[in-house]
Amino acid sequence: MRVTAKAHTNIALIKYWGKRNEKLILPTNSSLSLTLDGFYTVTTTEFRDDLSKDVFILNGKEVEGEAYERVSSYLDLIRSYSKTERYAHIDSTNEVPTAAGFASSASGFAALAASATKALGLQLDDKELSILTRQGSGSACRSIYGGFVEWQMGEKEDGSDSYGVPIASENYWDVRMAGVVLTAKTKKVSSRSGMKRTVDTSPYYSGWLASVPNDLENIKEAIREKDFEKLGSIAESNCLKMHATTLAANPPFTYWLDSTVRVMHAVQQLREEGIPAYFTIDAGPNVKVLYLPESEAKVAAALKSIPDVTDVILSKPGPGITYL
Amino acid sequence: MRVTAKAHTNIALIKYWGKRNEKLILPTNSSLSLTLDGFYTVTTTEFRDDLSKDVFILNGKEVEGEAYERVSSYLDLIRSYSKTERYAHIDSTNEVPTAAGFASSASGFAALAASATKALGLQLDDKELSILTRQGSGSACRSIYGGFVEWQMGEKEDGSDSYGVPIASENYWDVRMAGVVLTAKTKKVSSRSGMKRTVDTSPYYSGWLASVPNDLENIKEAIREKDFEKLGSIAESNCLKMHATTLAANPPFTYWLDSTVRVMHAVQQLREEGIPAYFTIDAGPNVKVLYLPESEAKVAAALKSIPDVTDVILSKPGPGITYL
Structure with missing residues (x-):
């Protein structure tokens, strides 16, 4: 069975910043996001x-290397829920300008999980899919x-x-949300390693964790x-708090230009x-x-009138997973 | 007796950031600075x-208003250590470009205290003068x-x-230290009120206090x-930690442009x-x-080649109080 799913990206207003379990990707705090209409992945x-390995096509090109390995080992996890040993052919189109710093991995993995589980005939409800x-x-x-979605961190x-x-x-x-794209420079610290360094070394990390439940409430x-003023000011201050933790890490770093x-x-x-108007910033400069x-x-x-702003992309709130 | 004293400004490498007693100006943490040769006040x-009130001349102009009141009430404190009820004539010259963000109050009050106490014949040793x-x-x-000076916070x-x-x-x-002067804009939050807001509201303030003793050691x-690498990297990271506390204050703020x-x-x-080369930043943009x-x-x-840098002022380490 061929199944096509469409998932939209989301931007956190209360930031996910730290893992308590790297393998299962369990967070150290709950977070909250807005799903966006303008940015999505169709998979x-x-x-x-007839396949001897998984095939992963992204925007018309076959993907190899690290990105392929990440997708293929994720497919192993999905296969473990069914009886199949067949390999998958994945054809994915990203309508997320990666330069905009809109995390394409959010829409990418959501569309992949939705289409792959349905292709295997697995009957997952939204919670199981999440x-x-x-x-x-x-x-x-x-x-x-x-729309607005809370990722409840859980305890188990x-x-x-x-x-x-x-x-x-x-x-x-x-x-609404505007993505402000800045003159691209290579990110020196990935979000994954920055998150880990902060959890491991920042003396402000416990203060971050202590303050998130109140922001979330x-x-x-x-x-x-x-x-709106309340929503925006909480989002802006939560973002500043997240970035402040990195300044206190050892060695310190910042995603800001x-x-x-x-x-x-x-x-x-x-x-x-x-x-x-209120800003939020993820683990990058945009x-x-x-x-x-x-x-x-x-x-x-x-x-648009700000020097070094190369693009401003506007978006409305977007829907959840849909099947095409 | 007319007494002239010269005091140099200093820049903290471990920041003073918070008071435990506003009136006596007792800090919540110890700090450490470098006294600079290029910037001083002669008083x-x-x-x-023959005076019916204190007279305060700064750079050839008589000062009134808030700055005058601060000096005059400080002179009241000094007078309380002697038997005098006479008013003082203060003639002060600041060789500190205030736009450079080199705190002129440090050299200013040091030169004032040194010259006024000596003018009253008080015999203070360096510790008492400090x-x-x-x-x-x-x-x-x-x-x-x-040179390098630690302000021991004390306990009493x-x-x-x-x-x-x-x-x-x-x-x-x-x-050496270079003062990098940026295109001036009005500071929205004074260092005094920013410090207080941070102490009162930042969830990272306890992490700051907990981490300073180690930086200082x-x-x-x-x-x-x-x-030098060790000195510089500790100074830079301590400065980033101090500024990070303001991002988590309520409402959040930053001194950075x-x-x-x-x-x-x-x-x-x-x-x-x-x-x-390593940077440090006080409660301002420079x-x-x-x-x-x-x-x-x-x-x-x-x-000098960085856009918006209007001046770069170089300095060697400077001496302590001298009497001219």
Whole structure:
């Protein structure tokens, strides 16, 4: 059976920053994200008798090396849930500009898990799918759902209580996000190793963990109340706290460029001019900006005018997994 | 009696960041600084019978308002140690470009305390002078001494064990510092209020306090061993930790501009090119860069070539209080 699934990427407003179990990808804190409409991966999976190994096509090109190994060993995990020994043919298209710093691994692993499990005839509910997806890429477990999603960290050692849960606001809340793309430079510290170094060495990491539950409680309240200023200010301060932990790591590091800080100040300047806008930054230099639909023109124009900003990509909230 | 004293400013390599007693200016952690040759204040004090209030002349102009009140109430403290009720005539010259972010209050209060106490005939030793100076401006207590100076935080409630102590390396160690002046913008959060907000609200503040004793021990070892890489990397990481605490404050804030981060990356780039250089940043956007005499030309050229750098001011280690 050939199955095609589409998954959208998500951006964390309360950051996932640290693993308590590297193999099962269990986090040290719960996180919360917004799934985005503009950025997604479409993946078609078929398990076939005529293959002597997995084949992974990404954007029309066969992938080899480390990325292939990661996908293939993830397929081993999925195969372990069924009786099959057949290899898979994966054809994946990423509608995520990787340069934008929108994590393509979130939509990528969500689409892969959804299409591969369905291709094998496995009957997983959303929770089971989220748990399985988490083991491919942690933040991907949030992309099973649309809109605002909490990844509940769970407590169990086997990870069976660590998965995404949609946060319903009473009806659709159109909070927008702009991806601000900066002049690309190579990242010196990967998000994976930066996270680990921070957990292992930062004297601020315990303060981070202690402060997240309160941020999470408050941002869920903001979503229920549709209080944009509250949502944005919690997201911005949570992001700053996450990045602050890296400055205290040993050796210290930062994902920020000068232009990252320039965008941060520009967003704060927008607020001083009465336009509600808040930033968040993942483990990289690019900035994402939260705003409301009525501010879109002004926010986009202001961001585009900043030196070293090469692109500004606007997005609405997106849906969860769909099958095509 | 007219007495003229000269005091040099100092830059902290282990930061003073938080007060446990606002009135006596008692710190929550010990700190360590380098006194600089290039930046100083010369102050002449005379207590006179013909004055009906204190007179404070700074760089040839009579000072009024908040700065005057701060000096005058500090003179009240000094007067309380003698029998005099006479007012003082203070004539002060600041050879500290305030735009450079070299704290002029350190040299200012050190020169004032030294000249005023001597003008009253008080016989204070260096330790007593440091304690008195501390009550004018905390970091000024380090400017009593030249070279590397530790401000021991002390434990007593009356502050009698909170003062500067020189850290002797066996002989003079010529570690240089460049003050990198950036395009001036108004500081949104003063160092005094930023320090207080951090102490009161940052979940990382306890981690900061817990990590300082180790930094201090290690940097004193580096001074004893004249190990420049060790000195510089501890100073840089301690500075990043201090600034990280502000990102986690409520509301969060930063003293950094985009150009601050640009200079930080340029200094790290210098190291990648084999030139030992390390930065430190106080509660403001400007950057100070530690380097060795043999790298001076290269460091100065690299720093001057950075966009938005308006000036680069080089300095050697400076002496303690002198009387002219």
